[in-house]
Amino acid sequence: MITEYDAGNEKVFLIRRLIEVRFRKETYEELLKKYSKEQVIQFAEEKRVLHHATKRNLHYISRESQIPLLGHAAFGLIDRGTNLIQVRPLTGCNLCCIFCSVDEGRESRTKKNDYIVDPDYLLEEYRKIAEFKGGGIEAHIDGQAEPFLYPYIEELVHGLKNIRETEVVSIQTNGTVISRDMIDSLEKSLDRVNLSISALDGALADRIYGVKYPLRKVLETAEYIANSRIDLLIAPVWLPGINDHEIPKIIEFALEIGAGKRWPALGIQKYIPYRGGRKLRHVMSFRSFYSKLREWEQEYGVKLLLSPKDFGIEKRRRLPSLLRKGEVYFARIAMDGRGYGERIAVVKGRAVTVITGKKPGSGVRFVITRVKDGIYLGEEI
Numbered sequence: 001m002i003t004e005y006d007a008g009n010e011k012v013f014l015i016r017r018l019i020e021v022r023f024r025k026e027t028y029e030e031l032l033k034k035y036s037k038e039q040v041i042q043f044a045e046e047k048r049v050l051h052h053a054t055k056r057n058l059h060y061i062s063r064e065s066q067i068p069l070l071g072h073a074a075f076g077l078i079d080r081g082t083n084l085i086q087v088r089p090l091t092g093c094n095l096c097c098i099f100c101s102v103d104e105g106r107e108s109r110t111k112k113n114d115y116i117v118d119p120d121y122l123l124e125e126y127r128k129i130a131e132f133k134g135g136g137i138e139a140h141i142d143g144q145a146e147p148f149l150y151p152y153i154e155e156l157v158h159g160l161k162n163i164r165e166t167e168v169v170s171i172q173t174n175g176t177v178i179s180r181d182m183i184d185s186l187e188k189s190l191d192r193v194n195l196s197i198s199a200l201d202g203a204l205a206d207r208i209y210g211v212k213y214p215l216r217k218v219l220e221t222a223e224y225i226a227n228s229r230i231d232l233l234i235a236p237v238w239l240p241g242i243n244d245h246e247i248p249k250i251i252e253f254a255l256e257i258g259a260g261k262r263w264p265a266l267g268i269q270k271y272i273p274y275r276g277g278r279k280l281r282h283v284m285s286f287r288s289f290y291s292k293l294r295e296w297e298q299e300y301g302v303k304l305l306l307s308p309k310d311f312g313i314e315k316r317r318r319l320p321s322l323l324r325k326g327e328v329y330f331a332r333i334a335m336d337g338r339g340y341g342e343r344i345a346v347v348k349g350r351a352v353t354v355i356t357g358k359k360p361g362s363g364v365r366f367v368i369t370r371v372k373d374g375i376y377l378g379e380e381i
């Protein structure tokens, strides 16, 4: 579970393939004179804790940290008023896709910090929301991240499935870090994997994903999932002028390996430039997008135009929104924020992203500027 190595003048401990604990070598040697290695790793304050894939600061969110799991877009739980609850156990991705809507990966220009949520805390809070919403819930693990980097993914998936209200557990992934053992152990609790594959050509895949992409491994993983009890949905992002010729090949691949046993086999996504995401030159109109999907539906005899109903998603009462736009609060900054210039404050049991230059620990007066699906943004006044 822990490997150790030297990096320049630092001693590094890598825990569960994700959490890097770093010390200056001299400091570490000094601490070792008084404490055991385990004590140093766990308790010494002179350490830096980084996300192994992104090298950003990694913050651990547990019940003791007193950071609520509702209110922030990057971690915790999101209720958008349906029977699907988004479960976001960590941030940070090992890829750096040219189309990433949240500017993730090591080359991100906007992200400053990463977060990881304690699995027990996440499950306890999920249970409360699921009980509030009633039975037939889909727990969908996704995020501004590659969810399979979460070191407690198996615990999380099994825990979600064991909650009475959960009917379906699904997960979003880029497929690069899933092992066969993981699939075997998740088979009894995980219902569907939404796997993004946007090119079958190696050189193009490297370009699209912004890293050396393990195409062969991802394709083998896709096939292994399709042959398991877990359902597989292949979700390419269509990037006009870049991977147009790949989409028909991906449709054929999905059909060949037997994706889509209970749900649709393919979820082709339209590239949409988002504020804060990476921008591409060409954007397709919705009309051309849907018209081409219709054509491919005819050609391949497969359903490509999808709606929430195809996944059993229906409207449900949502958790009440406790904060309103325009309201003014004063709160202590509890944690550094996800992006530069952002901090996290806590109001009425909700995490609020506040735009301010003030440091964590200090108080800040702010106005709520945005409220959407229980996600809150404020600005210092």
Ligand code: SF4
Residues within 6 Å of the ligand: 093, 094, 095, 096, 097, 099, 100, 101, 102, 103, 104, 105, 143, 144, 145, 146, 174
């Ligand atoms: S895999 Fe997803 S989160 Fe990661 S960089 Fe690509 S689009 Fe962003």
